[in-house]
Amino acid sequence: MRLSQYFLPLIKETPSEAQIASHRLMLRAxxxxxxxxxxxxxxxxxxxxxxxxxxxxxxxxxxxxxxxxLMPTLQPTELWKESGRYDALGKEMLRFxxxxxxxxxxxxxxxxxxxxxxxxxxxSYKSLPISLYQIQWKFRDEVRPRFxxxxxxxxxxxxxxxxxxxxxxxVREYWKMYDVYHAIxxxxxxxxxxxxxxxxxxGGDLSHEFHVLAETGESAVYYDKKFDxxxxxxxxxxxxxxRKLYAAADEMHKPDAxxxxxxxxxxxxxxxxxxxxxxxxxxxxxMGVTIAGPxxxxxxxxxxxxxxxxxxxxxxxxxxxxxxxxxxxxxxxAPFDAGLINLRSGDAKCDALCDSIYAALAQKGxxxxxxxxxxRAGGKxxxxxxxxLPWQIVVGPKGAEKNMVELKNRKTGEKQELSVEAMLATFTxx
Amino acid sequence: MRLSQYFLPLIKETPSEAQIASHRLMLRAxxxxxxxxxxxxxxxxxxxxxxxxxxxxxxxxxxxxxxxxLMPTLQPTELWKESGRYDALGKEMLRFxxxxxxxxxxxxxxxxxxxxxxxxxxxSYKSLPISLYQIQWKFRDEVRPRFxxxxxxxxxxxxxxxxxxxxxxxVREYWKMYDVYHAIxxxxxxxxxxxxxxxxxxGGDLSHEFHVLAETGESAVYYDKKFDxxxxxxxxxxxxxxRKLYAAADEMHKPDAxxxxxxxxxxxxxxxxxxxxxxxxxxxxxMGVTIAGPxxxxxxxxxxxxxxxxxxxxxxxxxxxxxxxxxxxxxxxAPFDAGLINLRSGDAKCDALCDSIYAALAQKGxxxxxxxxxxRAGGKxxxxxxxxLPWQIVVGPKGAEKNMVELKNRKTGEKQELSVEAMLATFTxx
Numbered sequence: 001m002r003l004s005q006y007f008l009p010l011i012k013e014t015p016s017e018a019q020i021a022s023h024r025l026m027l028r029a030x031x032x033x034x035x036x037x038x039x040x041x042x043x044x045x046x047x048x049x050x051x052x053x054x055x056x057x058x059x060x061x062x063x064x065x066x067x068x069x070l071m072p073t074l075q076p077t078e079l080w081k082e083s084g085r086y087d088a089l090g091k092e093m094l095r096f097x098x099x100x101x102x103x104x105x106x107x108x109x110x111x112x113x114x115x116x117x118x119x120x121x122x123x124s125y126k127s128l129p130i131s132l133y134q135i136q137w138k139f140r141d142e143v144r145p146r147f148x149x150x151x152x153x154x155x156x157x158x159x160x161x162x163x164x165x166x167x168x169x170x171v172r173e174y175w176k177m178y179d180v181y182h183a184i185x186x187x188x189x190x191x192x193x194x195x196x197x198x199x200x201x202x203g204g205d206l207s208h209e210f211h212v213l214a215e216t217g218e219s220a221v222y223y224d225k226k227f228d229x230x231x232x233x234x235x236x237x238x239x240x241x242x243r244k245l246y247a248a249a250d251e252m253h254k255p256d257a258x259x260x261x262x263x264x265x266x267x268x269x270x271x272x273x274x275x276x277x278x279x280x281x282x283x284x285x286x287m288g289v290t291i292a293g294p295x296x297x298x299x300x301x302x303x304x305x306x307x308x309x310x311x312x313x314x315x316x317x318x319x320x321x322x323x324x325x326x327x328x329x330x331x332x333x334a335p336f337d338a339g340l341i342n343l344r345s346g347d348a349k350c351d352a353l354c355d356s357i358y359a360a361l362a363q364k365g366x367x368x369x370x371x372x373x374x375x376r377a378g379g380k381x382x383x384x385x386x387x388x389l390p391w392q393i394v395v396g397p398k399g400a401e402k403n404m405v406e407l408k409n410r411k412t413g414e415k416q417e418l419s420v421e422a423m424l425a426t427f428t429x430x
Numbered sequence: 431m432r433l434s435q436y437f438l439p440l441i442k443e444t445p446s447e448a449q450i451a452s453h454r455l456m457l458r459a460x461x462x463x464x465x466x467x468x469x470x471x472x473x474x475x476x477x478x479x480x481x482x483x484x485x486x487x488x489x490x491x492x493x494x495x496x497x498x499x500l501m502p503t504l505q506p507t508e509l510w511k512e513s514g515r516y517d518a519l520g521k522e523m524l525r526f527x528x529x530x531x532x533x534x535x536x537x538x539x540x541x542x543x544x545x546x547x548x549x550x551x552x553x554s555y556k557s558l559p560i561s562l563y564q565i566q567w568k569f570r571d572e573v574r575p576r577f578x579x580x581x582x583x584x585x586x587x588x589x590x591x592x593x594x595x596x597x598x599x600x601v602r603e604y605w606k607m608y609d610v611y612h613a614i615x616x617x618x619x620x621x622x623x624x625x626x627x628x629x630x631x632x633g634g635d636l637s638h639e640f641h642v643l644a645e646t647g648e649s650a651v652y653y654d655k656k657f658d659x660x661x662x663x664x665x666x667x668x669x670x671x672x673r674k675l676y677a678a679a680d681e682m683h684k685p686d687a688x689x690x691x692x693x694x695x696x697x698x699x700x701x702x703x704x705x706x707x708x709x710x711x712x713x714x715x716x717m718g719v720t721i722a723g724p725x726x727x728x729x730x731x732x733x734x735x736x737x738x739x740x741x742x743x744x745x746x747x748x749x750x751x752x753x754x755x756x757x758x759x760x761x762x763x764a765p766f767d768a769g770l771i772n773l774r775s776g777d778a779k780c781d782a783l784c785d786s787i788y789a790a791l792a793q794k795g796x797x798x799x800x801x802x803x804x805x806r807a808g809g810k811x812x813x814x815x816x817x818x819l820p821w822q823i824v825v826g827p828k829g830a831e832k833n834m835v836e837l838k839n840r841k842t843g844e845k846q847e848l849s850v851e852a853m854l855a856t857f858t859x860x
Contacts (some may be wrong), residue, residue, distance in 0.1 A: 005495060007497045007551075007562060008497075035501070035506065036506045036532070036534070037530075039502045041499060041502065042499060042500040044497050044498060067435075067437045067474050068474060069437075069471060069473055069477060070471065070472040070480070071471045072465055072469045072567075073584065074466070074583075076466045077440065077467070092529075094528065094529075096524070096526030096527075097526075098524065098571050098583075099521040099571045099573070100467075102466070106504075112466065113471070116465070117471055117473075120439075120463060121439035121460075122439075132474075137502075137503055137567070142526050143529070153504075154502045154503065224433060254786075372655075391622075416753055
């Protein structure tokens with residue numbers, strides 16, 4: 001993409017309304033624009049990252065056998081009367097009437113509707129297990145929306161619902177999803193910890209929250225230091241062994257009743273990006289779902305549900321990866337793989353070299369943002385650091401004479417003078 | 431995808447609420463489920479097609495230099511007071527108040543918001559032209575939602591807005607998009623005609639509607655028969671020449687004042703799937719947008735806007751391609767490239783042959799739906815015809831002995847007995 005043909009409105013000043021780094025950087029990097037409290041337009045750069053995050057989530061779920069659907073944003077409130085949750089979410093649930101005076105709501109979560117889909121078609125345990133997920137916009141009318149996409153009102157969420165013939169199958173799926181979640185976040189370059197959590201308005205008997213570890217995290221999390229050792233490869237354990245290690249969200253952690261020694265306990269700050277629930281038959285029973293069971297008797301399916309805050313993840317990734325100059329994207333979710341800076345646009349040699357590098361990188365399957373504008377060098381460097389692409393390739397008139405470029409690693413700051421061929425050789429074909 | 435692990439709830443009975451073929455077939459083929467009047471859940475098969483259609487639209491727009499953004503579904507009503515359209519859409523526009531008593535609306539279209547985005551950042555004609563598009567859910571509270579996704583209330587729309595320094599540039603972009611639209615619909619296997627249309631609530635000076643030609647189309651369209659000759663390759667004309675040919679929507683066609691001879695006029699039925707508008711400065715002026723012009727004076731940008739009914743297209747594609755047995759998907763938008771039918775699941779030879787065919791087709795980059803269930807043969811054939819994948823590969827115990835399969839073309843109905851190797855050779859690597 002040529003920057004001269006792109007829409008990347010960078011902001012030099014620090015926006016006064018932004019209290020945390022990710023919010024500030026997303027505004028400054030031209031990723032989002034606020035349209036109302038907690039409601040954002042995703043500008044081109046922000047949307048690219050959002051789509052990459054969405055793709056990773058969907059790809060890992062598909063590999064795990066989950067099947068994708070898409071429920072509408074609006075739904076009739078009748079289903080919520082059936083489940084008994086019509087009032088449970090209070091004013092966070094946006095309700096209103098359509099022109100025919102029927103009450104609708106903007107989905108804050110979709111347990112009721114997925115149960116309605118399920119009961120419309122599934123008649124026998126033979127169709128189980130089934131896990132249906134969607135990635136769709138939700139709305140929760142927060143009293144005090146803040147921190148940009150970290151606590152917005154309209155937000156993109158992945159919600160997954162599984163149905164099982166018995167408790168054992170549902171619990172097995174729960175732990176499978178626990179592992180899938182670790183794989184999803186790892187693929188995005190994130191360090192996460194899963195902690196035992198309360199189930200809140202969703203309900204159910206067992207729940208874990210997944211937290212991205214970041215100094216600016218909003219919650220305290222407590223966990224066995226062996227999780228750090230595992231992540232650093234110092235020890236190995238089976239999945240079963242790991243699940244028995246202590247890990248608790250703030251509200252679940254009781255210092256006086258903590259089962260492990262103080263020196264084995266780690267306290268860290270985390271940003272919650274996902275939560276998994278074993279629901280039991282809370283919704284299926286309330287909504288009267290029965291299917292044929294294996295022994296001819298009707299059964300009520302057991303359920304699990306599994307959420308990931310897709311738009312929120314962008315804030316968490318930035319909180320976990322930035323410096324004073326801007327964002328530092330993990331490669332897997334970077335909006336472009338590299339930035340190409342032409343220090344003298346209009347100079348025939350620089351232009352020709354940039355064009356050939358741009359074409360060669362595209363040939364390798366790389367998405368490159370090519371700054372072909374006539375801004376001054378300082379502005380180009382600052383802008384490229386701000387948007388945080390993993391690599392910067394700098395072409396200037398002196399280097400162009402000798403077929404040399406500068407290759408900068410955004411994360412380490414390391415710069416190398418390389419021939420064009422050597423620079424290209426550092427990137428393997430995707 | 432193995433059917434035993436998928437969620438494809440086919441319906442044998444003809445749903446009584448469906449008045450037209452596409453609605454009936456989308457319900458029967460397990461593509462959509464109605465949740466409220468004009469509000470649907472997209473089941474896995476439907477979502478796959480929706481995503482393919484969305485991908486084609488986005489890909490062609492990206493190639494044309496349009497830049498993708500994503501605006502929220504909800505927006506404050508203030509912008510609509512600025513543009514003067516607060517009351518223009520009447521009760522079709524869903525308005526309501528949030529918990530802080532601020533009025534919001536569910537976007538039915540986004541001219542106001544995109545102008546707000548534009549004016550927030552663009553200060554000079556040097557940044558023009560710029561064309562920003564999104565593919566996002568919209569809501570229009572139709573009095574009488576009907577025909578499934580053809581006239582739903584919550585629907586997926588591509589809306590694109592371009593900004594220009596002068597009228598000439600805006601008109602040039604208009605005709606460029608006119609050509610891009612033809613390319614988009616052609617890639618989906620559709621025959622479309624573009625007809626001069628009224629501008630309605632959107633406004634502006636020049637507009638064309640794009641209609642998919644289908645006998646069941648809801649509108650009459652009138653056009654010079656040379657369009658048919660062009661499509662059939664009988665004649666060639668430049669773009670400029672084509673644009674001068676007569677083509678009019680029903681409300682624009684005046685039989686007594688038609689400029690071409692009756693024998694040159696074609697009347698056909700069409701389904702509107704897109705519309706392009708040259709807006710002039712209607713919105714930019716009302717919302718007070720000025721930018722620096724080329725001669726130092728401030729100017730008000732000229733605009734165009736360009737819509738495609740993405741979810742509606744699925745209905746149109748089915749109306750244009752189905753028979754008594756079900757849907758006939760054009761290859762480019764088919765939910766899977768082929769269906770593989772195992773006539774005796776559980777038989778070791780049939781299972782092994784199906785597994786190897788499934789793997790070989792995946793190797794070629796093909797998405798295959800493999801019916802590995804134990805339903806009877808008749809049900810498998812009927813289901814595969816209903817969902818309309820371009821190719822069916824049938825494996826039975828007799829053929830498996832001789833390494834032979836049956837290859838059926840869903841559109842022509844033609845069946846061939848082929849060796850597995852010969853069948854595989856008919857599919858080239860994607």
